[in-house]
Amino acid sequence: MLEHAIKGSNKYWIWIIALLAVITIGGLCYLKQFSFGLGITGMSRDVSWGFYIAQFTFLVGVAAGGVMLVLPYYLHDYKAFGKITILGEFLAVSAICMCLLFIFADLGQPARGFNVLLHPTPGSVLFWDMIVLNGYLFLNIFVGWIVLESERHSVPPPKWIKPFIYLSIPWAFGIHTVTAYLYCGLPGRGFWLTAILAPRFLASAFAAGPAFLIILCFIIKKFAKYDAGKEAIQTLAKIITYALIANVFFLICEVFVAFYSNIPEHMDHLKYLYVGLHGHGILVPWMWASVILMVVAIILLVNPESRKNETTLLIACVLLFIGTWIDKGLGMISGGFVPNPLHEVVEYAPTFLEILITIGVYAAGFFILTILFKIAISVKQEVGH
Amino acid sequence: MESSKRRFLKVAGLSAAGIAAFPAIKGFTSSGEKHSDATTPKIYKNPDALMAKRWAMVIDMRKLESEEQVEPIIEACHKIHNVPHIPTKHHEIKWIWATEYKHAFPSLGHKHIGKKLNHLPFLVLCNHCEDPPCVRACPTQATFKREDGIVLMDFHRCIGCRFCMAACPYGSRSFNFQDPRTFLKETDNKFPTRMKGVVEKCNFCAERLAQGKPPACVEASDGAIVFGDLDDSNSDVCKLLESNHSIRRKEGLGTGPSVFYIL
Numbered sequence: 153m154l155e156h157a158i159k160g161s162n163k164y165w166i167w168i169i170a171l172l173a174v175i176t177i178g179g180l181c182y183l184k185q186f187s188f189g190l191g192i193t194g195m196s197r198d199v200s201w202g203f204y205i206a207q208f209t210f211l212v213g214v215a216a217g218g219v220m221l222v223l224p225y226y227l228h229d230y231k232a233f234g235k236i237t238i239l240g241e242f243l244a245v246s247a248i249c250m251c252l253l254f255i256f257a258d259l260g261q262p263a264r265g266f267n268v269l270l271h272p273t274p275g276s277v278l279f280w281d282m283i284v285l286n287g288y289l290f291l292n293i294f295v296g297w298i299v300l301e302s303e304r305h306s307v308p309p310p311k312w313i314k315p316f317i318y319l320s321i322p323w324a325f326g327i328h329t330v331t332a333y334l335y336c337g338l339p340g341r342g343f344w345l346t347a348i349l350a351p352r353f354l355a356s357a358f359a360a361g362p363a364f365l366i367i368l369c370f371i372i373k374k375f376a377k378y379d380a381g382k383e384a385i386q387t388l389a390k391i392i393t394y395a396l397i398a399n400v401f402f403l404i405c406e407v408f409v410a411f412y413s414n415i416p417e418h419m420d421h422l423k424y425l426y427v428g429l430h431g432h433g434i435l436v437p438w439m440w441a442s443v444i445l446m447v448v449a450i451i452l453l454v455n456p457e458s459r460k461n462e463t464t465l466l467i468a469c470v471l472l473f474i475g476t477w478i479d480k481g482l483g484m485i486s487g488g489f490v491p492n493p494l495h496e497v498v499e500y501a502p503t504f505l506e507i508l509i510t511i512g513v514y515a516a517g518f519f520i521l522t523i524l525f526k527i528a529i530s531v532k533q534e535v536g537h
Numbered sequence: 538m539e540s541s542k543r544r545f546l547k548v549a550g551l552s553a554a555g556i557a558a559f560p561a562i563k564g565f566t567s568s569g570e571k572h573s574d575a576t577t578p579k580i581y582k583n584p585d586a587l588m589a590k591r592w593a594m595v596i597d598m599r600k601l602e603s604e605e606q607v608e609p610i611i612e613a614c615h616k617i618h619n620v621p622h623i624p625t626k627h628h629e630i631k632w633i634w635a636t637e638y639k640h641a642f643p644s645l646g647h648k649h650i651g652k653k654l655n656h657l658p659f660l661v662l663c664n665h666c667e668d669p670p671c672v673r674a675c676p677t678q679a680t681f682k683r684e685d686g687i688v689l690m691d692f693h694r695c696i697g698c699r700f701c702m703a704a705c706p707y708g709s710r711s712f713n714f715q716d717p718r719t720f721l722k723e724t725d726n727k728f729p730t731r732m733k734g735v736v737e738k739c740n741f742c743a744e745r746l747a748q749g750k751p752p753a754c755v756e757a758s759d760g761a762i763v764f765g766d767l768d769d770s771n772s773d774v775c776k777l778l779e780s781n782h783s784i785r786r787k788e789g790l791g792t793g794p795s796v797f798y799i800l
Contacts, residue, residue, distance in 0.1 A: 189733035190697075191714035196627035200702040200712060260697015260712065260734025267677040267696050278676035278700050339670055339790040340706025417644065493708040494636060494661075495643035498627075 153297075153304060156530035157523045163375065164526070171519045178512010181505050182257060190260055192505045198492040199500035201258070203510055206485040208254040210360070210477055211247045211517075212331045213353060215288065217361010218244035219324030220391050226317050232383040235532065236369065239380075241296035242524035243365055244324075248289040250517035257509055277333045284327045291320040296528075304531045328353045335488060343421035343488040346409070352402040353480075358395035360476040362388045363469040368525070370466055378529045389465055393453040396472055400446055403479075424497070425487045432497045435486060438478050445475030548580055549588060549685040549746070585749035590768030591686035592665065592741055593795040594752075595777045598657055600761035607635045607658045613757035614739070619730045621720030630711040632739040633662040633754055641798075642786060654800065660754070660762070663688060663709040663739035664786060667793030674704035680736075686767075686795055687741045697734040706790050710738045767795065 160168075185192050195202040221240035224230035233240075256262055273279050295316050302309040332350035335341070366388050369380040410418040423429050425439045452458045452468035459465055491497050502510070582588075601607055614620070614633050623629055635658035639646035642659075665688045671680050672688060679694035680701050702710045716733045724730060728744060731737055742752035750756070755764045765772035770779075774797070777783075783797040 189713065189715040191625075191628055191733075193714075194627075195714070197629050197631075197702075197711055198708065200699045255698075258698070260699070260736075261695065261732075262697075264677075264694070264696040267679070267694055271677045271694070273676050273678050275673055276676040276700070277674070278698060282676075334700070335703075338674070338704050338706075339792065340787060341703065489703075493643075493706050494640040496640060 153301065153527050153531060156527045159530075160526065164522075167522065168519070171515045171522065174515035175512055175519060178509050178515060181508040181512065184505060185257070185509065186262070190258075192503060194501050194503045194506060196498055196500065198496065198498035199486060199489040201485050201489070202500055203481075203502040203506055204254045204258040206481045207510055207513070208251045208258070209331060209353075209484060210481040211251045211254070212285070212328055213357030213476075213480065214361045214364060215244040215247035215251065216324045216328040216354065216357040217359075217365070218247075218292065219321055220358050220362045220388070220395075221365070222317065222324070223321050224387070227321065230387070232381060232387060236365070236380045236384055238296055238300055238528045238532075239368065239525060240362075240365060241292045242528055243361070243368070243521065244292045245289060245296065245524060246517045246521035247361075248285055248292070248327075249520050250513055251285060252289075253513045253516060254510075257513060277330065277337060281327075281330050281334060284323065284330045288320070288323050288327050291316060291323060295320060296524075300528055300531055303535060306535060325354065328357050340493050341488050342415075342417035345418075346406060348402055348405060352399065352406070355395050355399035355402055356476045356480055359392045359399055360473055360480075362395075363392045363472045363476075366392070366469045367466065367473065370462070372525065372529060376525075376529050378533060385465070386460065389453060389459050389468075392469070392472060393450070393459070396446060396450055396453065396476075399476065399479075400450065420491055420495075421487050424490050425483050429491060430497050432490075432499050434499055434501060435483055439483050442475045442478035442483065445471045445478070449475060543691075546689060546691060547681070547683055548582065549586070549683055549687070549743070583747055583749070587746045587749055587751070589685050589766035589772075591667075591766065591795065592746075593686075593765065593767035593774045593797065594741075594755070595763045595774045595783065595797045595799060596660055597761050597763065597777070597799045598659065599799065600759070601658060601660070604635065604658050606759075606761070607660055610660065610754045610757045610762070611635065613753040614742075617725050617745075617753050618728050618740075619717075619721055619724055620737075621717040623715075623717070623720050628714040630713065630717060630737065632711075632737070633660055635659060636661055642784070644787070644789070645784070659798070661707065661709070661786070662754075662796065663741070664707055664792065664794030664796045665739075665741055666795065668791065670704040670706065670792060671701035671710065674700040676700065683743070687743050688738075689740055689743060690735075690737055692729065692731050692735050692737065695735040697736065699736060701736055706787050706792065707794075710736050712736050 193202055218240035221233050221237045225233040225237040256265065259265055268279060268282055295313060298313050299309045329350045332353040335344035336346060336349040338344060366385055369385055372378045373380065407422060410422050420429055424433065425435055427433065428436050449468045449472040452464050452471070458468065486500050490499060611633055615622070615631075618632060620630050620632055638650065638654050638657060638659055641661050665686055667686065669682055669688050672682050676698060677694050677696055679691045679696070680688060681691070682688050697712070699712055702712060713731055713733045713735055718724075718730050721730065742750070745752060751764050755762045763773045763777055765774035767774060769775060777799065778797060781799045783799050785794040785797055
């Protein structure tokens with residue numbers, strides 16, 4: 153099936169070359185980081201995780217979001233998702249690839265990365281995160297490929313693939329739960345020390361992932377002439393509506409617990425993010441933008457008219473995606489580190505090089521996504537779906 | 538070789554001096570190419586080494602009043618451990634440093650604490666916790682707790698993921714954001730320098746204890762810092778704790794610090 157990836161229009165090739173160019177720029181910036189060290193980033197002794205780990209966290213969510221197609225299609229035999237379930241799986245594949253690249257980019261000694269396998273440490277959540285992420289990557293490539301291959305030959309998928317499909321469903325919940333456990337089991341980090349962190353991560357994942365897929369469906373409808381179908385898109389729109397409401401509800405729960413209990417260690421991080429702390433607050437406008445974007449998206453999605461209208465739905469999806477990205481890709485990690493354990497405020501902002509490396513990783517993810525989507529859609533169009 | 542290095546690091550009381558006194562450490566080849574026989578190397582301890590069931594430190598703040606007093610203590614530690622002085626605050630490496638009461642004990646500070654206490658230079662360092670969150674978090678066991686309670690780092694195994702830094706509730710860990718060696722004016726060859734991309738922190742002077750010497754900060758503190766075995770009721774630390782009220786940092790987190798403060 154890979155041959156579909158090397159046959160394409162001029163537009164396809166321009167897009168591929170553009171992505172390769174961005175990947176190259178990111179790669180060159182990474183070489184600079186590799187030789188100098190992580191000092192080229194904005195991270196510090198106090199904010200020791202930054203943009204890379206935040207993107208990783210957000211993208212684990214996008215990957216987990218794929219299950220919102222797999223679950224209805226395979227568990228409830230929801231036929232409308234038949235045309236796009238494979239897209240959900242391949243989106244998960246590219247998102248996980250980005251996650252792994254971001255972790256790699258974040259390591260101080262990347263050449264020693266395999267020490268995690270050489271000295272397996274089940275007590276460390278990072279060990280489990282490595283297992284669930286790689287497992288999910290494998291499951292989605294494997295299931296997606298086998299099912300697509302069968303479709304290409306116009307035969308039903310083999311029976312033995314079923315257990316892998318069923319396994320991938322709880323596994324999707326697993327990747328984001330374990331990723332949340334990286335943070336919420338740490339004593340002394342009041343912002344993350346909350347039992348609702350994993351549910352909150354999942355809610356934002358099930359909003360951002362399928363919303364991104366809706367955006368992708370509009371793009372492929374325009375450029376690849378492949379229509380996912382109105383029903384499928386509308387069902388996804390309902391899913392992201394509930395998920396986004398749950399996400400905002402969980403945020404309200406966090407704010408209530410912190411401020412009604414009035415415990416400084418829990419309040420101070422939220423204060424830093426939303427109103428600033430001791431005169432520091434570079435994230436304040438971002439965080440409020442996130443709240444506004446999410447609220448506007450909810451209004452557009454809850455209202456049946458604007459949800460059913462393709463233009464307003466697309467706008468809602470873009471707002472939702474940016475809103476949840478700021479929430480998790482900017483606020484979630486910095487918010488946990490500021491103030492630091494000694495209650496000092498040291499702020500973090502990514503550097504130019506750090507952003508270029510980040511964009512490079514995203515380009516690599518889009519490269520994988522483009523190729524996988526090209527293959528999937530070509531096969532589907534070939535067999536006449 | 539890896540396993541023998543590990544064993545070497547994990548055993549308290551073993552030092553370069555220990556090796557010199559007991560050349561009978563079999564199989565500990567310097568090149569690491571092959572062992573003379575397949576048996577694991579036998580490791581002897583230095584008879585002069587200071588040993589304990591659980592090392593602990595008491596910092597008597599009644600004897601530490603000014604910045605001038607704590608500076609030589611910090612300097613003594615950073616000098617022998619090749620801790621560089623990096624001017625960029627973001628990339629600072631520090632094993633022991635002075636901070637205010639409200640930063641050392643953020644949940645204990647209040648408005649009426651008094652000027653004197655508020656301005657005392659509280660020395661903070663790795664607490665060598667009884668139940669260290671950093672050891673729990675590390676995915677490669679590059680940081681581990683030794684049999685005598687000291688939490689150590691294997692600088693050669695650390696992958697630089699910085700999970701331990703997120704896990705430490707005391708901000709005691711530093712990361713080498715760049716090559717630290719370029720910032721060292723002089724190097725003490727008795728302790729290894731580090732490379733970029735690894736985490737480091739106070740090691741309770743494990744290398745000095747193995748030679749029978751107390752930690753450098755204790756030696757430089759003129760009696761303000763006392764070091765000893767928490768398991769031995771006759772030790773200096775136990776006697777001090779017995780007769781004085783002491784506090785530990787963030788007691789409520791259940792980490793069980795080995796560093797006590799007398800106010």
